[in-house]
Amino acid sequence: xxxxxxxxxxxxxxxxxxxxxxxxxxxxxxxxxxxxxxxxxxxxxxxxxxxxxxxxxxxxxxxxxxxxxxxxxxxxxxxxxxxxxxxxxxxxxxxxxxxxxxxxxxxxxxxxxxxxxxxxxxxxxxxxxxxxxxxxxxxxxxxxxxxxxxxxxxxxxxxxxxxxxxxxxxxxxxxxxxxxxxxxxxxxxxxxxxxxxxxxxxxxxxxxxxxxxxxxxxxxxxxxxxxxxxxxxxxxxxxxxxxxxxxxxxxxxxxxxxxxxxxxxxxxxxxxxxxxxxxxxxxxxxxxxxxxxxxxxxxxxxxxxxxxxxx
Ligand code: FAD
Ligand code: NDP
Numbered sequence: 001x002x003x004x005x006x007x008x009x010x011x012x013x014x015x016x017x018x019x020x021x022x023x024x025x026x027x028x029x030x031x032x033x034x035x036x037x038x039x040x041x042x043x044x045x046x047x048x049x050x051x052x053x054x055x056x057x058x059x060x061x062x063x064x065x066x067x068x069x070x071x072x073x074x075x076x077x078x079x080x081x082x083x084x085x086x087x088x089x090x091x092x093x094x095x096x097x098x099x100x101x102x103x104x105x106x107x108x109x110x111x112x113x114x115x116x117x118x119x120x121x122x123x124x125x126x127x128x129x130x131x132x133x134x135x136x137x138x139x140x141x142x143x144x145x146x147x148x149x150x151x152x153x154x155x156x157x158x159x160x161x162x163x164x165x166x167x168x169x170x171x172x173x174x175x176x177x178x179x180x181x182x183x184x185x186x187x188x189x190x191x192x193x194x195x196x197x198x199x200x201x202x203x204x205x206x207x208x209x210x211x212x213x214x215x216x217x218x219x220x221x222x223x224x225x226x227x228x229x230x231x232x233x234x235x236x237x238x239x240x241x242x243x244x245x246x247x248x249x250x251x252x253x254x255x256x257x258x259x260x261x262x263x264x265x266x267x268x269x270x271x272x273x274x275x276x277x278x279x280x281x282x283x284x285x286x287x288x289x290x291x292x293x294x295x296x297x298x299x300x301x302x303x304x305x306x307x308x309x310x311x
Pocket of ligand 1: 116
């Protein structure tokens with residue numbers, strides 16, 4: 001069956017697009033993904049605790065609850081949601097065609113891509129071996145596990161995610177050490193302040209892990225000073241990556257213009273991609289300002305531009 005609009009991805013961008021297109025009586029179909037890019041349907045906010053900066057929730061709201069409510073609102077506005085991951089696309093002819101994980105095909109006149117981004121890890125010895133045996137990229141998901149309780153835990157990175165992960169882990173750990181490759185944090189000032197005021201958290205500047213060691217579980221990291229190249233071993237029971245994200249665009253092949261990191265290039269001030277009728281919204285087209293409200297706003301714009309396109 002040919003659809004008018006298919007939305008790929010189910011974070012704030014995808015759900016906002018679905019709400020607007022549902023209300024425009026376009027009956028959008030969303031493929032929300034099944035652990036696509038390693039993230040549950042609902043997107044990155046499902047991996048965090050309280051969201052304090054999404055307007056309308058003065059006391060904050062958990063990321064899971066916020067995404068459940070967005071999904072419910074999309075369904076109430078007559079969007080249809082299918083729990084499938086899109087594996088490949090064909091934008092060379094019309095209607096556009098999609099291949100799903102189960103091998104089925106779907107066709108649509110227009111497409112909104114809102115597939116977000118996935119946490120990056122380091123390709124160093126021990127990183128794969130101790131993954132989920134002391135190494136994680138989600139403190140909210142794993143921080144309370146017994147292997148991390150009252151232990152020394154490292155967080156790699158200097159952005160907002162690293163601060164948030166460190167703060168969350170400090171509730172369970174004996175101490176949390178933020179390991180950052182520079183001498184200046186990228187995180188917002190309010191997050192930096194919280195970290196400085198938390199007695200359980202300290203920062204090791206100008207170093208990166210180059211090897212992760214242990215027996216059954218992670219036991220230590222070899223850290224290299226980025227200025228002197230000097231190496232030291234740090235005993236840790238846990239390591240959480242917070243070094244940014246990669247856009248979930250692998251399934252697009254070479255069919256859209258992407259930047260050097262793989263984010264979708266859209267026209268300035270628009271969600272229009274290099275293919276007429278294909279729109280991109282949210283983190284997948286926003287390498288710099290990844291925030292839920294921005295993703296939701298660009299999902300709204302994608303819906304309006306897609307509706308205009310179909311007219
Ligand atoms: P995402 O939320 O990444 O969702 C994309 C969805 O698409 C995912 O569910 C994925 O599984 C699915 N998908 C991917 N590929 C496919 C495919 N091929 N087929 C089908 N589905 C697919 N922002 C804030 O404003 N406030 C915060 O407090 C905040 N906290 C954060 C905490 C953490 C730990 C992280 C990682 C981010 C945080 N952010 C926060 C940023 C915010 O989560 C993102 O900016 C926002 O979720 C991006 O929304 P999105 O819709 O673009 O994509
Ligand atoms: P960022 O890209 O902002 O930060 C990544 C950090 O990891 C940087 O400090 C970077 O160092 C470091 N890094 C990157 N690659 C490596 C590497 N190979 N080795 C060592 N260190 C590395 O990503 P975040 O995930 O922190 O944040 C993404 C977006 O999500 C931001 O817009 C952020 O504001 C938002 N967010 C908002 C939150 C909130 O508002 N509460 C919470 C969490 C995220 P360097 O600084 O040297 O480049």
